[in-house]
Amino acid sequence: MQPLHILLLIGGYFSILLGISYITNRGGSNADFFKAAKQSPWYLVAFGMIGASLSGVTFISVPGAVEADNFNYFQVVLGYTFGYAVIGLVLLPLYYKLNLTSIYTYLEGRFGSASYKTGASFFLLSRITGASFRLYLVAIVLQDLVFNAMGVPFWVTVSITILLIWLYTFKSGIKTIVWTDTLQTLFMLIAVGVAIYYIADGLGVGEDGIISLIAQSDLSQIFFFDDYKSSNYFFKQFISGIFIAIVMTGLDQDMMQKNLTCRNLKDAQKNMFWFTIVLTFVNLIFLGLGLLLTVYAQQNGIDAHKDTLFSTIAMNENFGWGIGVFFLLGLIAAAYSSADSALTALTTSFSIDILDIEKKRTPDDQIKVRKKVHIAMSIVLILVIVSFNYLIGDASVITKLFVFTGYTYGPLLGLYAFGLFSKQRVKDRFVPIVAILTPFVGYAISHYSAVWFGFEFGFFILILNGILTSLGLVLIRAQQN
Numbered sequence: 001m002q003p004l005h006i007l008l009l010i011g012g013y014f015s016i017l018l019g020i021s022y023i024t025n026r027g028g029s030n031a032d033f034f035k036a037a038k039q040s041p042w043y044l045v046a047f048g049m050i051g052a053s054l055s056g057v058t059f060i061s062v063p064g065a066v067e068a069d070n071f072n073y074f075q076v077v078l079g080y081t082f083g084y085a086v087i088g089l090v091l092l093p094l095y096y097k098l099n100l101t102s103i104y105t106y107l108e109g110r111f112g113s114a115s116y117k118t119g120a121s122f123f124l125l126s127r128i129t130g131a132s133f134r135l136y137l138v139a140i141v142l143q144d145l146v147f148n149a150m151g152v153p154f155w156v157t158v159s160i161t162i163l164l165i166w167l168y169t170f171k172s173g174i175k176t177i178v179w180t181d182t183l184q185t186l187f188m189l190i191a192v193g194v195a196i197y198y199i200a201d202g203l204g205v206g207e208d209g210i211i212s213l214i215a216q217s218d219l220s221q222i223f224f225f226d227d228y229k230s231s232n233y234f235f236k237q238f239i240s241g242i243f244i245a246i247v248m249t250g251l252d253q254d255m256m257q258k259n260l261t262c263r264n265l266k267d268a269q270k271n272m273f274w275f276t277i278v279l280t281f282v283n284l285i286f287l288g289l290g291l292l293l294t295v296y297a298q299q300n301g302i303d304a305h306k307d308t309l310f311s312t313i314a315m316n317e318n319f320g321w322g323i324g325v326f327f328l329l330g331l332i333a334a335a336y337s338s339a340d341s342a343l344t345a346l347t348t349s350f351s352i353d354i355l356d357i358e359k360k361r362t363p364d365d366q367i368k369v370r371k372k373v374h375i376a377m378s379i380v381l382i383l384v385i386v387s388f389n390y391l392i393g394d395a396s397v398i399t400k401l402f403v404f405t406g407y408t409y410g411p412l413l414g415l416y417a418f419g420l421f422s423k424q425r426v427k428d429r430f431v432p433i434v435a436i437l438t439p440f441v442g443y444a445i446s447h448y449s450a451v452w453f454g455f456e457f458g459f460f461i462l463i464l465n466g467i468l469t470s471l472g473l474v475l476i477r478a479q480q481n
Contacts, residue, residue, distance in 0.1 A: 003146040009328055010142075013187075014164050017180050017336075021168035024176045040178045042267035045258050046275040048181030051188055051337030052255065053279060054286075059188065059334040060137055062283070063290030064309040071222040071291075072232045077283045079241020081276055086242070087250035088272040090420070095256065096265040102352040103256050110419040112428030118435045119415055120353030123253055124346060126408035128377075130248075131342035132384040133404075135161060138335035139385060141311050145328075158385045165340050166378045170371065173344040174257055181258075184337035189282065191330020192289060195314065198323040199292045203299070210292070219291045231456040240460050247409035247462065251416055254345035339381075346377045406457075410442060410465020411435035417466060418473045425478040434472035438465050 062073060095103055104123060108116035139158050147157045169176055200210050214220050224232045231237075249255040262268040293309050296302070304312035313319075314327035351357045351373050357366045415435070418426075442465040446457045457464060 003149050006142075006146045006328060009325065010332060013329065013332055014168075016183070017164075017168045020179050020183065021176050024179055039263065040175075040258070040261035042262050042271040043274070044178055044182050045262055045268075046271040046278070047185055048178055048337070049255065049258055049271070049275050050279055050282060051181050051185030051334060052258070052341050053249070053275075054188065054282065054334055054338075058283070058286060059192075059331055060141070060307050060310050062286045063293055064306040066219055066287060066290030067294045067305060067309070069232065070219050071287045072224055072237060074222050074284060074287060075224070075232075075234050075237035076241035076244065077280055079238040079243075080245040081280060083242040083245025084249065084272055084276040086246055088269045091246075091250040091256075092259060092268050092272065093265060094420075095260060096268065100260065101358070102349055103251070103253055103260075104349065104353050107415060107419065111415070111426055111431060114428045115415060115426070115431040116353065118432045119412055120349050122408055122411050122435060123251075123349055124354075126404075126412075127252070127254055127342055127346055127349075128380060128384055129404060129408065131339055131346075132381055132388060134342075135335060135339050135381065136385045136388040137307060138331055140389070141331060145311070145315065154389055155382070155386045159382050161339075162343075162378050162382050162385075165336060165343055166374065169340050169344055170374055173347070174261055174341070177341050177344055178258065178261060180340065181337045184333035187333035188330045188337070191326040191333070192282075192285060194326040195310075195323055195330075196285075196289055196292065198319050199289070199296050199313070202296055202318070203292065210288070213295070214288050214291055217291055217295065219294060220287075229453070229455045231460075236457075236460045240462060243413060243462050243466065247413050251409065251412045252345075253349045254342050257345050257348060258341065343374070343377055343381065346380075347374045350377065406461035406465060407439040407442060410462050411438050411469045413462065413466035414438070414469020414473065418470045424474075426473050427476045427478050430476040431473070434469060434476060438468045438472060441468055 065073060094106065098106060098109070100106065102120070104116055104120040107119045135158070139154070139161055142161075143152075143154055143157050146152075147154075168180065196210070200206070203209075203213070205213055223234050224230065224237075225234050227233060228235075259268045259271060262271060290309075293313055296313060297304055297309060302312060302316070311327065311331075314323050347370060351366075351370050355369060355373070357369050411434075415431075418424075442461060445464060446461050449455045449457065
């Protein structure tokens with residue numbers, strides 16, 4: 001495909017999103033932007049959350065990781081199912097009972113203002129970095145396929161990307177995103193189906209042959225029980241998956257903001273139930289695609305690995321335009337279904353949690369401040385993504401994302417676990433110190449356990465940091481009257 005054709009595809013895609021934005025932007029109030037006036041149909045939220053959960057990282061990194069790691073990622077996915085059950089049965093009832101807009105408001109009532117600001121700040125750090133990881137991955141693919149040939153610098157590519165997101169979210173935020181994410185999830189799943197069809201055809205196998213090929217391949221091994229010191233060990237992956245789901249969905253303003261737009265708790269729980277089932281099967285399909293891509297590359301002498309595997313094969317001239325068009329459509333859809341809601345959640349959290357606009361401002365002033373914050377967050381994302389161009393090496397992005405998550409979401413996990421399962425109070429002013437020290441202590445333990453004992457924490461670092469935070473809160477308990 002020529003760069004011009006790709007630009008026309010991107011332009012057509014965003015014309016559809018802007019059209020949806022125009023239809024849903026009739027209000028533009030903060031109630032629409034933050035909560036969609038609590039009128040979102042649960043099935044739209046559930047379907048749209050699939051795309052937001054998968055993102056461009058899953059679209060590229062999960063298939064690309066199969067060559068080195070087999071299907072071991074599915075151990076984490078199985079853990080997700082239990083984590084989502086905790087969200088549906090424990091966290092959602094709490095959030096609806098308290099009628100929260102920002103989920104971190106819970107920490108203020110439970111511990112105090114310093115804890116509240118600490119939780120929100122760690123979310124902002126986590127989500128800015130996580131969203132930037134995801135968008136960076138897509139931006140470098142578009143840069144290689146389109147903008148390098150046109151002489152466009154990387155920072156311009158990133159700026160255009162964020163600008164397009166801002167254009168269709170600036171007025172009604174989450175109200176628009178519930179609908180755009182539904183469409184984007186559909187595009188992404190169609191793209192995966194088309195890719196499987198083309199690759200299977202290229203391998204000369206039919207529908208039944210795909211299942212046989214995957215089942216008979218050594219790359220389809222899911223469970224790893226032989227080395228408890230390895231980061232791939234089943235119980236490490238499975239338990240980590242439980243807590244990754246809890247923190248990256250249940251303790252994440254981005255994901256929970258969609259759930260809080262449902263009409264009531266029952267609808268939100270139905271959304272979480274069906275989302276869990278569908279997401280599990282979709283991840284398995286992505287792993288299957290990764291195996292097919294790996295086998296195709298090996299049989300055809302294609303030197304592509306990890307995050308470049310899918311894009312290299314999809315844009316191969318042997319397939320014509322078919323798979324390339326849908327690959328780009330799916331990639332863009334996967335990236336933006338995650339990034340648009342992240343930008344909205346960052347705006348929501350900073351406006352409510354840090355600036356307290358609901359407490360200190362008139363309704364008109366609240367809208368003005370929210371719009372300024374939305375622009376500021378867009379600029380921050382641009383700066384962070386561009387910096388990644390110099391900081392990220394050649395490892396799969398999904399691995400980097402989950403390891404970083406362990407350090408930034410760990411303190412949130414510890415705060416909520418202590419708050420929900422203990423009735424003790426803490427000295428609120430010391431909570432920021434505990435939260436900031438935890439990642440450093442966790443890193444030291446992880447590093448030296450690998451050096452001295454050969455024990456790799458892997459994604460398990462999230463649980464370690466959650467435990468360390470909880471222990472720190474025990475040390476700063478307040479005297480009970």
